[in-house]
Amino acid sequence: MNFSDMTALQLGQYLHQKEIAVGEVLDAVFEQIDKREEELHCYITLDREGVYRQAERIQSCILTGEIPSPLAGVPISVKDNLCTKGLRTTCGTAMLENFVPPYDASVVERLREAGMLIIGKTNMDEFAMGSTTETSYFGVTRNPTDPSHVPGGSSGGSAASVAAGEAFAALGTDTGGSVRQPAAYCGVYGFKPTYGTVSRYGLIAYASSLDQVGFFTKDAADSAALMQYTCIRDRKDATSVGLSDPGMLEKIWKAAISKERQNQGELFDESTANRMKGKRIGILKEIPGVNVAPAIQKAVREVGAIFEGMGAEVEEYEPTMWEYGLCAYYTIAPAEASSNLGRYDGVKYGLRKDREELHDMYLATRTAGFGEEVRRRILLGTFVLSRSYYDAYYQKAMKVRRLLTDELGRAFGRFDLLLGPVSQQTAPKLGVCLQDPVQMYLGDLFTTPANMAGMPAISIPCGCDEKGLPVGVQLMADRFRDKELLQTAYLCERKGISCRNTKQ
């Protein structure tokens, strides 16, 4: 049976109906990993032994009928900035090369409780700082569609693992687009929930007011299921509020796996079509001076037209604050990073470069442990927080954040959803982006607003460009409208708008 193309929920069904064994699925996943890993390098650490042990436990549960969730037995990969107890967690940096966490991140704990199998830890830009996974201390990850191109970043390994069939879903994190952009580049779904809905406890912090755990999946229903099992308020994260009534997400993924749907194939029924009637969609107007690749523009227009055909009211939306918001992002994120990364001093964990004197040790450790991009952002953060620059840069950025968030708030008074590109281009070639950091930062224009305002957003795969590289479009919603967002993404699928591009 070829189950490699199945979604996580579909696989879960087959496992729970005992049509395949968990061990068999793992065998197939590792076969695929052995086939492609040398070229793609999605993973930093694989936990072959540990995951087969997990598999045995879950298989017993399945046999006794005590199935913890519809995702039980499904193999998932986890970005290497999320702590996994007893399993090395490097955050893509030399600083944590041998760090073994004594605890699981809360989101990891939730997924273990749901019975998911953690295959390994995926490659990422160092400390999640980057847009291509090229700043990783452990080497680059390649795009499964075309390995001479980047998979995106910073969660490139996670995105690529799902696209390449090396996992059925993946955890990533999104601070300025690090789930949505690699999802678009690799042709899978990338969902960033509302800030505060998924606990950050155990997520190695980059920028605490912007970081959010997100999901890579083969369809929207899988994201809804993952969200349901993880959007629980966590006392160990003071910014965690969870999502009220997560059971509403159940409707989305239950519809996806219902018998009726399986029998009807791609039939798009009346009730589903009606969901878009009267929905107000704001389609992002072109921003002067910002060149979006024709294939991406076309995909956005096509999705807009299809929504219109389903009865939605589609109007142009012209943001005024997004470019300033990007400047503010590259002030706030480095500032928070300079504070968060102050903890890496060689004392309690991580790399230490021995010296005779304490401060010399700090200097030597930090200089050796951090790569160039990380040092750049720490320095920039230190600048903007310093006395002479604080008002002009950091304080100003906080005000710009307010202006941007208010503007988006007004937009969500007019519209239910915003539709637009994820990025200006499809996946660039390896070795290109790091040459010009500011140019690379400009690529985050469409993704950073959702992080700055704490709003949910999803990247939906919509075919490929003329080079065969995946194209993604972005849908954004107001805070806590995650269910509506996932529902619309699910409708896109049912209507045949989106299609995964998974060249395995």
Place this chain on the structure above:
Amino acid sequence: MDNRITDETVEEMAALAKLELSENSLTLVRADMEQLLDYIARMEELDATNVEPLYAIGANECPLREDLITNDDGREQAMDNAPATTGELFVVPSSF
């Protein structure tokens, strides 16, 4: 704002960030910082005189809990990744 910065400023920032700058890299790092500061200085175009800064999303109150120790059995685990310990204390070079 003039975003040209001096070598001294760069050295001061590096010292605050506890990062070493080699002699060769100082000029490069200074140019790098100037370019980045030039970019984020575009925010100056906006008049934000009466705007309230937004420090954090949705953070109204910090949730409180009882002041009780709930994890006092984690010492060994917590020290497991340390480069040098006495078993009870982290060992570091002295500061002088």
